[in-house]
Amino acid sequence: xxxxxxxxxxxxxxxxxxxxxxxxxxxxxxxxxxxxxxxxxxxxxxxxxxxxxxxxxxxxxxxxxxxxxxxxxxxxxxxxxxxxxxxxxxxxxxxxxxxxxxxxxxxxxxxxxxxxxxxxxxxxxxxxxxxxxxxxxxxxxxxxxxxxx
Numbered sequence: 258x259x260x261x262x263x264x265x266x267x268x269x270x271x272x273x274x275x276x277x278x279x280x281x282x283x284x285x286x287x288x289x290x291x292x293x294x295x296x297x298x299x300x301x302x303x304x305x306x307x308x309x310x311x312x313x314x315x316x317x318x319x320x321x322x323x324x325x326x327x328x329x330x331x332x333x334x335x336x337x338x339x340x341x342x343x344x345x346x347x348x349x350x351x352x353x354x355x356x357x358x359x360x361x362x363x364x365x366x367x368x369x370x371x372x373x374x375x376x377x378x379x380x381x382x383x384x385x386x387x388x389x390x391x392x393x394x395x396x397x398x399x400x401x402x403x404x405x406x
Contacts, residue, residue, distance in 0.1 A: 290344035359399035
């Protein structure tokens with residue numbers, strides 16, 4: 258059975274995101290969360306520029322148009338804003354990585370709902386919606402901490 262390349266990359270992305278959360282929790286101990294995010298963004302920028310250079314991807318800049326540029330800029334702002342909020346949550350009392358990461362995964366059902374509403378080719382079957390609901394329920398169950406009796 259052949260494994261689809263997109264699946265391999267998606268799973269590798271999930272592993273890296275998990276490691277990033279653990280590294281962030283450890284790395285934000287004792288420092289300002291905004292400053293920690295600046296370090297992450299700087300290292301990330303240098304890393305992706307290096308990978309782009311090593312893979313010879315710079316000629317693709319010729320295909321860049323204004324619409325793509327604006328949406329990539331919005332992506333960058335949204336992504337870094339996500340980091341800022343997540344890092345700040347990790348530094349606050351009760352900001353356990355298990356809770357913060359679980360709630361961060363609510364981005365999945367939010368993305369699905371927005372994709373269905375805003376993008377023309379995104380359609381889900383009832384089974385898919387059950388999966389979306391299970392993600393929401395799972396995030397709640399991981400993040401919920403009942404009061405001590």
